[in-house]
Amino acid sequence: MNRTMKRLLTGKDSRQGRWFFALLIALAIIVWLGLTTERFLTSENLFNLVAQAMPLIITAIGMMLVVLVGGLDLSVGSVISFTTAILALGAPALISIPGVFALAACIGLINGLAVTRLNVHPIIATLSMQFIVLGITRILRPVSGGDVPQIVIDAVAGSFYGIPLPVFWGIVTVLIAWKIIHGSRFGLHLFAIGGGIASGTDEATHNFGVADKQKILLAYVGCSCFAALAGIFLAGRIVSGDPNVGLLFEMDAITAVAIGGTQLSGGVGSLHGTVIGALVMALLANGMNSANISAFVQTAIKGVILLLVVGLQSRKKMGL
Amino acid sequence: MQVAATRIGGDVKKRIEMSGISKAFGGSVALKNVSFELLEGSVHALMGENGAGKSTLMKILAGVHQPDSGEIFRDGRAVTFATPKEALDFGISTVFQELSLLANLTIAENMFLGREPTLRFGTVDYTTMNRETTKALAELGLDLDPKTMVSELTIAERQFVEIAHGIKADASIFILDEPTAALNAADVEVLNRHIRRLRDEGKAIVYISHRMDEIFEICDMVTVLKDSELVATKPLAEMTPHSLIAMMVGRELKDLFPERNAEPGEPMLDVENFRISASSEPFSMTVGKGEIVGMAGLEGQGQQRFLRSLVGQFEPFGGKVSVRGKALKFPVSKDGGIRYLQSLGVGLVPEDRKEEGLFLTLSIGHNIAMGLHSRKSEFSLADGYGEKIRETMASMSVQASGPAELVSALSGGNQQKVLLGRYLAAGMSILLVEEPTRGVDIGAKSEIYRLLRDFANKGGAVVVLSRETIELIGLCDRLYVVHDDTIVSEMAAENATEHNILDAALSRQASQVRLETTP
Numbered sequence: 001m002n003r004t005m006k007r008l009l010t011g012k013d014s015r016q017g018r019w020f021f022a023l024l025i026a027l028a029i030i031v032w033l034g035l036t037t038e039r040f041l042t043s044e045n046l047f048n049l050v051a052q053a054m055p056l057i058i059t060a061i062g063m064m065l066v067v068l069v070g071g072l073d074l075s076v077g078s079v080i081s082f083t084t085a086i087l088a089l090g091a092p093a094l095i096s097i098p099g100v101f102a103l104a105a106c107i108g109l110i111n112g113l114a115v116t117r118l119n120v121h122p123i124i125a126t127l128s129m130q131f132i133v134l135g136i137t138r139i140l141r142p143v144s145g146g147d148v149p150q151i152v153i154d155a156v157a158g159s160f161y162g163i164p165l166p167v168f169w170g171i172v173t174v175l176i177a178w179k180i181i182h183g184s185r186f187g188l189h190l191f192a193i194g195g196g197i198a199s200g201t202d203e204a205t206h207n208f209g210v211a212d213k214q215k216i217l218l219a220y221v222g223c224s225c226f227a228a229l230a231g232i233f234l235a236g237r238i239v240s241g242d243p244n245v246g247l248l249f250e251m252d253a254i255t256a257v258a259i260g261g262t263q264l265s266g267g268v269g270s271l272h273g274t275v276i277g278a279l280v281m282a283l284l285a286n287g288m289n290s291a292n293i294s295a296f297v298q299t300a301i302k303g304v305i306l307l308l309v310v311g312l313q314s315r316k317k318m319g320l
Numbered sequence: 321m322q323v324a325a326t327r328i329g330g331d332v333k334k335r336i337e338m339s340g341i342s343k344a345f346g347g348s349v350a351l352k353n354v355s356f357e358l359l360e361g362s363v364h365a366l367m368g369e370n371g372a373g374k375s376t377l378m379k380i381l382a383g384v385h386q387p388d389s390g391e392i393f394r395d396g397r398a399v400t401f402a403t404p405k406e407a408l409d410f411g412i413s414t415v416f417q418e419l420s421l422l423a424n425l426t427i428a429e430n431m432f433l434g435r436e437p438t439l440r441f442g443t444v445d446y447t448t449m450n451r452e453t454t455k456a457l458a459e460l461g462l463d464l465d466p467k468t469m470v471s472e473l474t475i476a477e478r479q480f481v482e483i484a485h486g487i488k489a490d491a492s493i494f495i496l497d498e499p500t501a502a503l504n505a506a507d508v509e510v511l512n513r514h515i516r517r518l519r520d521e522g523k524a525i526v527y528i529s530h531r532m533d534e535i536f537e538i539c540d541m542v543t544v545l546k547d548s549e550l551v552a553t554k555p556l557a558e559m560t561p562h563s564l565i566a567m568m569v570g571r572e573l574k575d576l577f578p579e580r581n582a583e584p585g586e587p588m589l590d591v592e593n594f595r596i597s598a599s600s601e602p603f604s605m606t607v608g609k610g611e612i613v614g615m616a617g618l619e620g621q622g623q624q625r626f627l628r629s630l631v632g633q634f635e636p637f638g639g640k641v642s643v644r645g646k647a648l649k650f651p652v653s654k655d656g657g658i659r660y661l662q663s664l665g666v667g668l669v670p671e672d673r674k675e676e677g678l679f680l681t682l683s684i685g686h687n688i689a690m691g692l693h694s695r696k697s698e699f700s701l702a703d704g705y706g707e708k709i710r711e712t713m714a715s716m717s718v719q720a721s722g723p724a725e726l727v728s729a730l731s732g733g734n735q736q737k738v739l740l741g742r743y744l745a746a747g748m749s750i751l752l753v754e755e756p757t758r759g760v761d762i763g764a765k766s767e768i769y770r771l772l773r774d775f776a777n778k779g780g781a782v783v784v785l786s787r788e789t790i791e792l793i794g795l796c797d798r799l800y801v802v803h804d805d806t807i808v809s810e811m812a813a814e815n816a817t818e819h820n821i822l823d824a825a826l827s828r829q830a831s832q833v834r835l836e837t838t839p
Contacts, residue, residue: 179441183443183444185436188436192422192433195424204421205433208420208434211405267422
């Protein structure tokens with residue numbers, strides 16, 4: 001077995017982690033669904049699947065930014081709901097769309113400041129933020145409703161040369177994320193900082209002149225902004241503001257990131273792994289729906305999956 | 321030659337001057353009014369026992385810490401470094417004592433961390449990075465792929481990469497904080513060549529090391545710190561190793577090493593037909609009562625794998641091992657090995673005391689009692705070991721406020737004593753010691769040698785491996801030279817020199833013949 005194969009299979013000595021298993025699992029589910037479910041492999045169903053998966057793909061990519069630096073963001077679900085609520089206020093798109101990104105950036109900034117300056121554990125910092133944002137969202141819009149700008153609805157529902165627009169959302173998001181994660185100094189520094197945190201040499205990046213706190217802060221800002229993007233997409237799909245639409249999204253996003261081979265302790269992971277991980281989650285949901293498994297059971301199954309996936313990642317001591 | 325002129329003439333340019341530096345961490349004073357100046361084209365040794373303040377002084381120069389008072393001057397102008405990056409931008413490059421490479425990055429990414437070249441749109445320029453890294457590594461005689469992940473490198477390779485990282489920078493001042501801790505003699509020579517080159521280019525180098533021979537080989541000036549204060553700065557030509565040690569410890573050190581034992585007793589540890597791997601030659605060795613035996617040779621030739629396989633931390637190909645005449649169940653299992661060997665009175669003192677040996681967040685008392693508790697059954701009540709712990713601390717002369725002090729607060733030497741104390745308190749009769757004095761100052765070194773010798777004299781047996789050949793020669797009674805996963809030669813430590821150990825290690829062909837004729 002040569003080095004490349006070994007890296008792919010074990011994820012050892014690789015910065016991309018064990019994404020290969022996620023790919024195999026995704027293919028296995030596709031084969032299984034293709035064989036057991038009628039009309040699974042139709043373009044209509046597949047496009048629909050992409051549209052269903054898109055909010056999770058976008059959120060998971062954002063989540064990956066903070067996971068790379070050994071953090072977590074539990075507030076993304078609330079940010080998604082919040083975004084739909086803001087968009088449904090009826091303001092013109094020209095104001096409301098930049099507005100939701102600005103608000104998300106502020107939320108991320110506070111998360112990042114709490115983690116880097118106040119040294120609050122990411123789980124606590126973002127759990128608090130989850131409740132703060134959820135509360136505000138429920139004040140703004142206790143039940144679903146409101147008017148989402150038409151351009152948002154068109155951007156999600158339309159198609160271009162017969163290809164549904166969600167596919168382009170996916171392509172653009174992945175390109176932007178690739179540039180951030182794998183094509184910039186910022187991304188490399190996220191890996192470096194996370195690697196330092198994971199191995200207990202977090203002084204190293206700082207000593208080499210990397211502005212570590214600032215970059216961790218930016219990772220939280222980025223995470224919230226990706227969640228806002230997912231929120232815009234969802235608002236377009238449900239054509240309203242809904243305080244509950246983002247519920248439990250943080251769970252799905254963390255699970256998707258973990259399935260994709262990203263180490264929750266930081267420093268190891270890949271964009272393609274995360275996208276595949278999100279697709280695995282969407283495929284599973286699709287499969288469980290077509291097998292008529294109740295939503296409650298599905299929630300429990302997702303919990304089991306997260307525990308298994310994270311439990312199987314190697315760590316020496318208790319930790320993420 | 322201008323460089324030569326500045327070296328000889330009196331008018332040597334000061335690269336940097338630190339004046340009246342003081343620094344305290346919480347309540348403990350790390351530096352008291354220390355002044356230090358660095359001359360162009362010189363290698364300046366910074367010496368002192370661990371905890372004397374060397375690292376703190378250099379961390380202030382590197383911008384990691386900021387002084388409480390005092391100033392740093394560059395060409396007569398006061399400068400301040402708020403962050404390591406500012407110091408780096410100013411031309412001060414540091415090879416830190418702790419291995420500080422990131423395992424999940426490649427060599428090239430580590431080398432350029434914090435100052436990666438970029439192409440248009442901010443893309444990292446990997447082509448340039450990899451090319452420059454290959455060049456920098458080649459200069460140090462290293463043939464490594466810059467795209468290799470650091471997690472795949474050996475300790476010595478990592479250290480070299482770290483050095484390459486430090487001296488690659490376009491800096492005028494280089495701080496090398498114990499750069500040779502994990503290097504063997506041949507590698508040290510390569511490093512020295514580079515230090516001389518930098519010196520001849522007119523750079524200023526600060527060299528921190530505990531190895532006396534290196535200091536005299538490479539340095540021009542020496543500054544000695546003791547108890548956070550400056551003792552003196554002198555040209556090294558005026559010093560002898562003896563006077564330097566006296567300056568550091570503040571007293572004459574008659575002899576670093578205790579006397580050898582003349583007569584080894586009955587065999588305590590017997591190894592026969594041992595093969596580390598399937599392809600390695602079988603070997604045998606024995607350690608007698610009262611004996612200290614060293615495993616010498618170049619680094620990473622199987623010494624550590626051999627010791628570790630005795631306690632089950634490495635799976636050897638095969639062999640027979642008996643402890644005090646009793647045959648061991650061999651190979652030893654990985655999970656219960658340490659415990660099993662401890663029940664036979666064999667303790668492994670691991671190389672990395674912080675990672676593998678001590679519980680840094682626990683007290684001295686707990687760390688010592690750990691060895692005593694480990695011989696009890698799972699559900700037995702914990703005995704009060706207060707008396708035993710105090711005795712051990714006293715016999716090891718651990719310098720601490722008391723058994724309740726946290727081990728993390730101790731200096732390296734005292735930590736090492738606590739680690740040894742754990743095994744001695746637990747009544748071990750055979751010690752397998754890896755790197756007994758790694759990162760330990762000279763005063764504590766001498767004490768540790770004495771402790772090991774006392775242990776042997778009381779009927780114990782010790783196997784030592786160390787990268788410092790001088791230490792092995794001075795401390796041990798007998799040496800086995802290990803090369804290529806097998807023992808190639810055996811010699812009395814009294815007659816051994818660094819030269820003939822290297823010789824024995826490298827003339828493997830001849831010794832192979834000898835081994836085959838041994839029955």
